[in-house]
Amino acid sequence: MMQPPVRQSDEGPTWWKTGVVYQIYPRSFADTTGDGVGDLEGITSHLDHLSGSPSSLGVDAIWLTPIYPSPGHDLGYDISDYASVDPLFGTEANFDRLVAEAHRRGLKVILDLVVNHTSDVHSWFTASRRSRAGPYANRYLWGDPAGTDRSGRPIPPNNWVSFFGGPGWEWDPIRGQFYEHTFLEQQPDLNWRDPGTRADVTAMMRGWLARGVDGFRMDVFNAFLKDPELRSNPVRRGRSAWTRQLHLHDKDQPDLPALLAELRAVVDEAPGRMTVGELFDGDVGRAARLSAERHLVFDFELLQAGWSAAAMSRALDRREAAYGPDRWPTVVLSNHDQPRYVSRWGTGLDRDALARAAAVLLLTLRGTPFLYYGEELGVPGIVVPNEDAIDPPARRAGPDFAWWNRDQARAPMPWTGDPGASFTTSRPWLPLSPDAATRNVAAQRADPRSVLAFYRALLALRRATPALHAGAYARVAMRTPGILAFRRRTADSRALVVLNLGRRDLTATLASDIAAETWDPALGTHGSSPPGIARSGRINLRALEGVVLVALDAHAR
Ligand code: NOJ
Numbered sequence: 001m002m003q004p005p006v007r008q009s010d011e012g013p014t015w016w017k018t019g020v021v022y023q024i025y026p027r028s029f030a031d032t033t034g035d036g037v038g039d040l041e042g043i044t045s046h047l048d049h050l051s052g053s054p055s056s057l058g059v060d061a062i063w064l065t066p067i068y069p070s071p072g073h074d075l076g077y078d079i080s081d082y083a084s085v086d087p088l089f090g091t092e093a094n095f096d097r098l099v100a101e102a103h104r105r106g107l108k109v110i111l112d113l114v115v116n117h118t119s120d121v122h123s124w125f126t127a128s129r130r131s132r133a134g135p136y137a138n139r140y141l142w143g144d145p146a147g148t149d150r151s152g153r154p155i156p157p158n159n160w161v162s163f164f165g166g167p168g169w170e171w172d173p174i175r176g177q178f179y180e181h182t183f184l185e186q187q188p189d190l191n192w193r194d195p196g197t198r199a200d201v202t203a204m205m206r207g208w209l210a211r212g213v214d215g216f217r218m219d220v221f222n223a224f225l226k227d228p229e230l231r232s233n234p235v236r237r238g239r240s241a242w243t244r245q246l247h248l249h250d251k252d253q254p255d256l257p258a259l260l261a262e263l264r265a266v267v268d269e270a271p272g273r274m275t276v277g278e279l280f281d282g283d284v285g286r287a288a289r290l291s292a293e294r295h296l297v298f299d300f301e302l303l304q305a306g307w308s309a310a311a312m313s314r315a316l317d318r319r320e321a322a323y324g325p326d327r328w329p330t331v332v333l334s335n336h337d338q339p340r341y342v343s344r345w346g347t348g349l350d351r352d353a354l355a356r357a358a359a360v361l362l363l364t365l366r367g368t369p370f371l372y373y374g375e376e377l378g379v380p381g382i383v384v385p386n387e388d389a390i391d392p393p394a395r396r397a398g399p400d401f402a403w404w405n406r407d408q409a410r411a412p413m414p415w416t417g418d419p420g421a422s423f424t425t426s427r428p429w430l431p432l433s434p435d436a437a438t439r440n441v442a443a444q445r446a447d448p449r450s451v452l453a454f455y456r457a458l459l460a461l462r463r464a465t466p467a468l469h470a471g472a473y474a475r476v477a478m479r480t481p482g483i484l485a486f487r488r489r490t491a492d493s494r495a496l497v498v499l500n501l502g503r504r505d506l507t508a509t510l511a512s513d514i515a516a517e518t519w520d521p522a523l524g525t526h527g528s529s530p531p532g533i534a535r536s537g538r539i540n541l542r543a544l545e546g547v548v549l550v551a552l553d554a555h556a557r
Contacts, residue, residue, distance in 0.1 A: 026042075035424075036427050057456055058459040077183070082363055100212070110213070115182065139197060142178065145178065147319065193228060214273055227253065264345050284319050301333070303333055308501055310481065352379075384405055474487045480506055483500055510537040522548050523548045525544065
């Protein structure tokens with residue numbers, strides 16, 4: 001299928017809604033320095049894979065997970081300087097070139113904004129722990145001991161625990177107080193009620209916006225504010241220290257929307273910018289309530305649903321009920337924290353077929369899709385035993401702390417079938433995916449039946465069809481178990497998606513009013529002649545087959 005011509009970076013107001021965002025984990029995309037770790041030049045040199053050339057995938061934006069200096073305890077989510085680039089990834093000039101080259105191809109650039117916490121070697125923390133007076137005194141959440149235990153050790157100020165296992169407070173002998181951390185002890189939480197935090201973070205955001213950044217992905221944004229009195233959370237029954245608390249006081253505070261509005265106003269100073277917040281430990285209702293114009297929220301309803309038409313339909317109904325027609329959701333099936341979907345859903349299933357069927361969901365449901373690098377090839381997770389884990393919480397997993405080793409979703413991008421997959425010339429920081437020799441960009445580019453070719457065709461159809469990138473959504477109730485169907489429509493464009501999520505070939509029957517419309521089976525997962533709808537309303541779908549049908553009248557316009 002033809003790719004649209006190279007577009008200039010347009011400042012159109014709705015790219016955050018109609019576009020597709022491609023998530024890059026910079027360590028794992030492409031290494032140009034030969035140290036086994038991906039870098040910014042590696043990303044720049046592969047931008048044509050994403051946009052701007054006839055063989056490009058055809059996405060609209062890239063989101064880079066953190067590229068800032070960091071000791072790496074949480075692989076970049078522990079930042080020691082917000083205003084510069086980690087030399088591990090390159091230079092300031094490399095970053096500016098990446099932004100310019102992305103914009104030249106019509107790609108927006110979204111950076112990760114990790115401001116719930118800093119690294120414990122950030123200069124703000126070093127100053128804050130040294131003195132209870134001065135500009136950084138209240139930059140973090142400090143608390144006096146609630147007393148001492150039998151052995152004379154200080155007891156933390158309240159019962160909060162860390163999401164990464166263990167207590168949520170760490171004793172600091174330098175300051176003689178505890179500091180709070182939602183994640184690792186090397187990640188002290190900022191105090192967002194300190195005016196200095198707001199001033200310094202917003203100045204930093206303005207700095208990146210001035211360098212051409214088009215938006216921010218806000219890490220765990222609903223945890224920025226904590227209870228001003230640092231009250232203990234109520235306890236409840238649960239399987240882990242975290243779930244045994246009702247998290248009333250360590251996140252989701254009533255003044256969060258006002259803080260978000262302040263941060264939004266900063267982003268809005270430059271037109272055409274957006275934010276997307278990562279909802280931390282919350283349900284789809286909260287995600288919907290916190291979403292706003294130009295501010296998307298990740299909810300994980302679909303990602304956590306099982307691969308069946310029944311489970312997916314329930315998840316979609318919950319999502320639609322929560323968002324309603326006026327709020328705009330995101331669509332996320334994998335990311336750097338979760339098992340890749342072909343591994344999560346794929347037991348016993350044909351990997352390519354599953355990847356294509358899931359692509360249909362990702363790219364035709366209502367909401368902004370976030371495509372995780374490698375998804376477009378059907379790359380599976382890698383196996384990394386806990387004893388070899390790099391992911392820090394995985395290293396401390398134990399009886400009261402179960403953790404999924406996130407290394408498994410972060411394997412290097414396979415570009416070719418060569419040793420090192422042309423990701424690196426040396427030893428990659430994580431193992432390559434097991435089928436990298438055959439499942440890689442070069443091989444799939446050469447194969448018109450590949451997962452990559454399907455993603456490209458589907459992205460092109462999505463771009464050409466307003467119903468698919470902007471339309472309202474309605475699920476179509478189906479009598480045949482295993483079949484998921486939904487419609488999308490705008491005033492002058494209509495689409496119908498029918499998917500068999502099951503392992504058996506099926507015949508489904510669509511309601512007569514839908515069957516009476518004239519549909520063009522524009523794209524199918526199983527080859528060049530996708531199944532159509534018979535006059536009787538019947539449609540035959542093989543296992544894991546999906547079809548995107550476009551209304552003929554609308555198509556012609
Ligand atoms: C969410 C990020 O996605 C994850 O990778 C990180 O470990 C935590 N936030 C802490 O920053």
